[in-house]
Amino acid sequence: MEKFSHWRDKGTGIAPFLPHPSSTFATTAGVSSDAPIVLRLANILLAVLSSIVKIPLVLAIGALHFGIISPIFPSYRVRRVSSRLLLTVIGIWYWNVGVEGARRSASRKNASTGPNAGDIIISNFLSPLDALVYSTVVDPVFIIPSYTGEIMVYSLLGAVLSALELPAAKSVSKPPNLAEIQAKALASHKVIVIFNEATPTNGRALLAPAMDRILDEDNHVTGKCRVFPSLIRYSPPDITTPIPPSSSLHYLCRVTSRWKAYSVRVRIAEPLDATDKNVIVSAFDEICRIGRITRVGEELGASSKLKFVKAWKKGRP
Template structure:
């Protein structure tokens, strides 16, 4: 792996784009082969039934959520560990619902696997968007597009002809649904948080932003490399069970930013979530945003890093694009 050392974060040594190796089959080979062969037809059936039929029928939000839970149930994604900042275990029902993402709010979610979008749709029935690194607008996408983007190559810029909208317009247009943004703009192996998209800066003032971290056990269901459909299906369907660990931070409200405010300068020292060497690299990149805007991105990024128990890294979409080019040149992706 020395040839990929240039794609490690300089401060922490984290390589957020390397694939997670699967566990060897060993004595479990007969069981895993049986589970894969048994589940694959069922999985294809429920996927086609939902995306070709059920999502177009007037079955309501509850009916669609039930169908999505069937999709999650086939590979036995059942044991979901949910923790919310400021809420003790077992006391969620006695807490105010304001601690959970509500209609009219924005969910800033980690992005590691196609399961992310399915789980968020099954819980919150949100509006999905695709973010790009240096653009404050987003592209509205469907659930299927959000799933497929987990297998897609990184996109530093929107394709020509892409229709971009402001996050505020989506919030106003869909007051009864939350809006999901994947601010890292591309998938990782869940070992680091990439620099966040400027799309978060277009969230209207006083609109609540909920950082949400999704992590998996076993962790090899992540898709940091594009086009890994077969290996993902094998890992997903051959394991007996999968656990999702969901962490929701306290909401962050964006404040009104002054146009005349000076650009933000990085003065933070090295912490658990931040590498000082990487902040030096980002000073010039972030010179177009104000101090309050940079503080918002930092707050969301640090929340995602704390929830996932990882560190923020200085590698972004362009670095992943170069990593994929080098990786595919040396290896064949299945």
């Protein structure tokens, strides 16, 4: 992939926008070119059957979840069960969710270790499924900033679809400030989830943040707010979308063709003080620590992905 060496981090050599080698129908289905032909045919048959069974179920449950349950049902428990069911049908069967400091705080009376209403989760960004995963962990409202740093608020469905598209340059309307969003989140008992890389990557590194501050003259977030760095990771990683697929159906076909199960891991670090002006930097450092990944240079932000995708579509070597 020397053709795309321009989009490798100069310090580490990591290319955050390159799709994983397994991000194709054949390899997602478990088909190896080295396997005997009988095994390859069996894997292809299982992949096709898996898609035939899963896709109608995903579309039916997805329509129910995004069209009725998510926007209408007031009970988070119902919405959470619906999200989990949808992810299970897609193929995510194994979960590993942990909050740092939970054991130390278990003995403290009335201790609250996890994110509460009005708190902020700052997470890495990998795929359309990230938003669904977080909706099973907390009751969220999503912020995916433009690559110029404008705040953009998304519904659950909007956050899912945004991971299938190129990063946005700017908001189509006047962007709200974070204080307004937090006030609404407090009133509706929601947690704010910020995908601050502004675009999905392959998960091999963390991009430079699109928003470099939470607090400024326009965003007077209450001092009671806590900021939780969080890492999400999938195994196998072919579920990620560093390159936007040709369509949402194409992505769905690729993911559902895997007849073996996926697993997801969510790690939420201990909270940071939102009033710290360097809280974004601290949050990204914590994400790198808990995920054992590194940050790439400023030249590999979300805006760089536009040029990368253009080069990618011109033809691969």
